Amino acid sequence: MDAAFSYSFSAIRGVQANKEYYVAMCPLRIIPKIFLFDEDEIPPEHRAQRILNKSRIPEITNYIVENNHDYVFSSLTASIDGEIEFISFSEDPSSKDLGQLRISLDSRFLINDGQHRRAAIEEALKVSPEIGSETISVVFYHDEGLTKSQQIFSDLNRHAVNTTSSIGILYDHRDKLSLVTKELVTEIPLLKRYTDRERVSLSKNSPKILALNHIFNTNLKLLGKSKGDQISNDDQKFLFEFWEVLTDSIKEWNQVLNKELSPRELRANFIVGHGVFIEAIGVLGRYLREYHQVDWKKYIHKLSDIDWNRENTESWLGRAFNSNGRIQKTNLTIQLTTNKIKNLLGLPLLENEQTIENKFKQGEM
Structure with a gap:
C-alpha cells in the first residue's frame, strides 16, 4: 500500500477469536473527518442501531470544554471497510505487535461504539480547537462491506452494565x-x-x-x-x-x-x-x-x-x-x-x- 495514499497510525495489534484487531491513538481533530456520521452515508441495514440522540451531545460537549484539563474518554470502536496493512516495528517476538497501521484513503469507517462521543468531539473542536492535537484511543476491526458491524455492536453491548x-x-x-x-x-x-x-x-x-x-x-x-x-x-x-x-x-x-x-x-x-x-x-x-x-x-x-x-x-x-x-x-x-x-x-x-x-x-x- 502506498503510504502517500493512506492513513497511518501507530498501533498495537491484538487477536480475538482468531481475528486481528488494532488499537491506535487518533488525534481528536481527525475524528470528525474519517468516521461516518451523516446517516445518508451509512448503508440502511446498519442504521437501526445507530440513531443519534442529539440531546446528549451538548452535555458531552460541555463536559469536554468545561473540563479540558481533566476530561476522560474511553475508546471508540470502529469497523474498517477497505484495504489495511500492519507493519511491525520489529520482528522481535516481544515487540512484533507494535507497529504502524496503514488504512487506504478510500476506506469507510463506521463507529460501533462511541458515536455520541464522536459528535461531541466535533462540537468541542469548534469551541476549543486547541484540543485537536490531543488523542483518543480507537479500536479498529477489519470488516469488508461492513457486514459484521451490527454483530460487533450487539456483542459490545451484550454484557454492558450501567453503573447505578x-x-x-x-x-x-x-x-x-x-x-x-x-x-x-x-x-x-x-x-x-x-x-x-x-x-x-x-x-x-x-x-x-x-x-x-x-x-x-x-x-x-x-x-x-x-x-x-x-x-x-x-x-x-x-x-x-x-x-x-x-x-x-x-x-x-x-x-x-x-x-x-x-x-x-x-x-x-x-x-x-x-x-x-x-x-x-x-x-x-x-x-x-x-x-x-x-x-x-x-x-x-x-x-x-x-x-x-x-x-x-x-x-x-x-x-x-x-x-x-x-x-x-x-x-x-x-x-x-x-x-x-x-x-x-x-x-x-x-x-x-x-x-x-x-x-x-x-x-x-
Missing part, C-alpha cells in the same frame, strides 16, 4: 450538588449510618433506610434544580438545616437509630422507609422554603404527628402504594403523596396540585 445513579453521584467530584449530598450523608448521623451509597433501590432485607440517589433527587426537588445546575451558599445552608430538622422529626427513623425498630420492619410497615416518601418531602420542602421562609421548621417538626403506617390506607393507598400493597414511585405518586402530607399539615395546595388531586379523587388516574 447512586454510584454516579458517589464518584462525581465536579457536580456541586453531588458533593453537598455526600457531605450531608457524612455529617448527619442517621444518614451516615443508614444510607446505601451504591444501590438505587433497597431490598426488603437491606440494613439501610435510604439510597444515595433518593437523597440527591430530594435535594433537586428541595431546590427546584436540575442535575448540573449551580447551587448557592444559601442553598447549601438550607439543605443542611432541612435534613437536620427532618431526621430529627421522623419518629420511625429515630426508632431505627435507637435500635427499637429494624430497617426491614420500617420498610415493611411504614412509607417513610421508601423513596416515594422522601422525594415527596423534597417537593414539600421547596414549597415551605418559598411560602414559609420564617416558620418552615415548624411544619417539618409536625411530620412527627402523622401516621405513616401502611395500614393507614385512607391516607396512602393509591398515593404511596397501590391496591396490591406495592410501593410505587413515579412523578405522579410523589405529587399525590405530597398533596396528602400538605393536607395533613393544614397547608393549601397550589393550583396544579389541586388539579391533580381533583382527578385522583374523581378516579381519573
Whole structure:
C-alpha cells in the first residue's frame, strides 16, 4: 500500500477469536473527518442501531470544554471497510505487535461504539480547537462491506452494565450538588449510618433506610434544580438545616437509630422507609422554603404527628402504594403523596396540585 495514499497510525495489534484487531491513538481533530456520521452515508441495514440522540451531545460537549484539563474518554470502536496493512516495528517476538497501521484513503469507517462521543468531539473542536492535537484511543476491526458491524455492536453491548445513579453521584467530584449530598450523608448521623451509597433501590432485607440517589433527587426537588445546575451558599445552608430538622422529626427513623425498630420492619410497615416518601418531602420542602421562609421548621417538626403506617390506607393507598400493597414511585405518586402530607399539615395546595388531586379523587388516574 502506498503510504502517500493512506492513513497511518501507530498501533498495537491484538487477536480475538482468531481475528486481528488494532488499537491506535487518533488525534481528536481527525475524528470528525474519517468516521461516518451523516446517516445518508451509512448503508440502511446498519442504521437501526445507530440513531443519534442529539440531546446528549451538548452535555458531552460541555463536559469536554468545561473540563479540558481533566476530561476522560474511553475508546471508540470502529469497523474498517477497505484495504489495511500492519507493519511491525520489529520482528522481535516481544515487540512484533507494535507497529504502524496503514488504512487506504478510500476506506469507510463506521463507529460501533462511541458515536455520541464522536459528535461531541466535533462540537468541542469548534469551541476549543486547541484540543485537536490531543488523542483518543480507537479500536479498529477489519470488516469488508461492513457486514459484521451490527454483530460487533450487539456483542459490545451484550454484557454492558450501567453503573447505578447512586454510584454516579458517589464518584462525581465536579457536580456541586453531588458533593453537598455526600457531605450531608457524612455529617448527619442517621444518614451516615443508614444510607446505601451504591444501590438505587433497597431490598426488603437491606440494613439501610435510604439510597444515595433518593437523597440527591430530594435535594433537586428541595431546590427546584436540575442535575448540573449551580447551587448557592444559601442553598447549601438550607439543605443542611432541612435534613437536620427532618431526621430529627421522623419518629420511625429515630426508632431505627435507637435500635427499637429494624430497617426491614420500617420498610415493611411504614412509607417513610421508601423513596416515594422522601422525594415527596423534597417537593414539600421547596414549597415551605418559598411560602414559609420564617416558620418552615415548624411544619417539618409536625411530620412527627402523622401516621405513616401502611395500614393507614385512607391516607396512602393509591398515593404511596397501590391496591396490591406495592410501593410505587413515579412523578405522579410523589405529587399525590405530597398533596396528602400538605393536607395533613393544614397547608393549601397550589393550583396544579389541586388539579391533580381533583382527578385522583374523581378516579381519573
